[in-house]
Amino acid sequence: MATFAAAVLAAGNGTRMKSQIPKVLHHICGKEMVRLVVDAARAAGVRSVAAVVPKSSQAIRDALGDTVEYALQPRPLGSGDALLRARQALGEADNVLVLCGDVPLIFSDTLRRLVQRHKETEACITILTSTLVPPDGLGRIVRSADGSVSAIVEESVADEETKAIVETNSGCYCFRASWLWGALEGLAPSSEGEIFLTDLVAEAANNRLLVESVQSVDAFETLGVNNRIQLAKAEEVLRQRIRERWMLDGVTMQDPSSIYIDEDVELGQDTVILPNTHITGRSKIGDNCRIGPNSVINESVIGDRCTVTSSVVRGSVFEDDVDAGPFAHVRDNSYLECGVHIGTSAEVKNSRLGRDTRSGHFSYIGDAKLGSNVNIGAGAVTCNFDGVNKNETIIGNDAFIGCDTMLVAPIEIGDGAITGAGSVVTKDVPPNSLVVGVPAREQVASGRNDSK
Secondary structure, eight states, rough: OOOEEEEEEEEOOGGGOOOOOGGSEEEETEEEEEHHHHHHHHHTOOEEEEEEEEOOOOOHHHHGGGGGGEEESSOOHHHHHHHHHHHHHHOOOEEEEEEEOOOOOOHHHHHHHHHHHHHTTTSSSEEEEEEESOOTSOEEEEETTSOOOEEEHHHHGGOOHTTTOEEEEEEOOOOOOOOHHHHHHOOOOOOTTTTTTTTTHHHHHHHTOEEEEESSSSSSSTTTOSSHOOOOOOHHHHHHHHHHHHTTTTTSSSGGGGGGEOTTEEEOOTTTSSSEEEEEETTOOOOEEEEEESSSSOOOOEEETTTEOOOOSSSSSETOOEEEOSOOOEETEEEOOOEEEEEEEEEESOOOEOTTTTEEEEEEEEEEEEEEOOOTTTTEEEEOOOOOOOOOOOOOOOOOOOOOEESSSSEETTTTOOEEETEESSOOOOOOOOEETTEOOOOOOOTGGGOO
């Protein structure tokens, strides 16, 4: 069976982006452009992928890690030179799929069709073309009288007749490897020393070798990103694809255009996403949730039947039936167990809240472990930072923390203990006891039921 390897050309300078960030690392829906391209190749069934990178490539290597092989193009001497640099990294594959790292919207299904046509026809070259995009600035596909592809002509050297052609080159190709490498080495460089892949088409056609083509089915999948305007357009297109995919899969969005969902997000059925909500990173939201309006969920896991109203959740986990907001802020490394309620302007950081614990409003819980069925009164604060270290607060099951209580960590509140409103608690509180005052002192030892 013929084998395929993919080369992703990612060594361009991207000067029109006017950025210190390599062009292919600009994000679209939470992913670097080059990662979107690599993912599309793998989804099309091509397992071996090599990225051609520039001399200053550490940022690209950090983004892609060990998911690809790497080839270095020290100087930008054209797409043909870039592909030659990848020869060793591509190994002994029978066919080479060439992709551009700045064409991030390509469908994996389109790549699959391109690969399939290349295999079925045993072509020397198979080109992905488009008639759906404005041709300005793009290479034109020139065909012979019999309809076969005879050349790709860049607009800068095209005559008026050629410029009138609406079929354009996408920069995506399949090559038969046994012919490719020798033909590439034989191409004459331009006056600037550059070698271009497009010249291979005329080379193959002149030698009566089969050049096949496949047309794209989407007006934007061959969109190249060369400036911030095109970057914004690519983001708009991919976001709409993502929203439509989830709506077709059972997620409700009342105003889709106001909702931002990243590529790696997962959403459960019958979840409702309300306007002005951002769900980013690798967040996962379960079934029958209600998220928004005006919520931000980043790198978090939300269980089933949860509600997040006008709130921010970052780097945290909610079990099922958790209710947050409005205006709550749940920060990194927090874990809220089933049935927890975090209300208006409550903040949680690096803490675990046990089952059915409630913090109704205007409280801060940081670096804490709370048991189940704990009540946190309005204005209660875990005073976790002493100016040097972050200290831990531990609150036992069924504890009742009164309004405006200050818990000066490190401190432990026992099971069933109660703090009076306005207390400043500086020492551990035994189970089933009541403390009040500034500083707080134990008043009774009979527990909550006797203090009613």
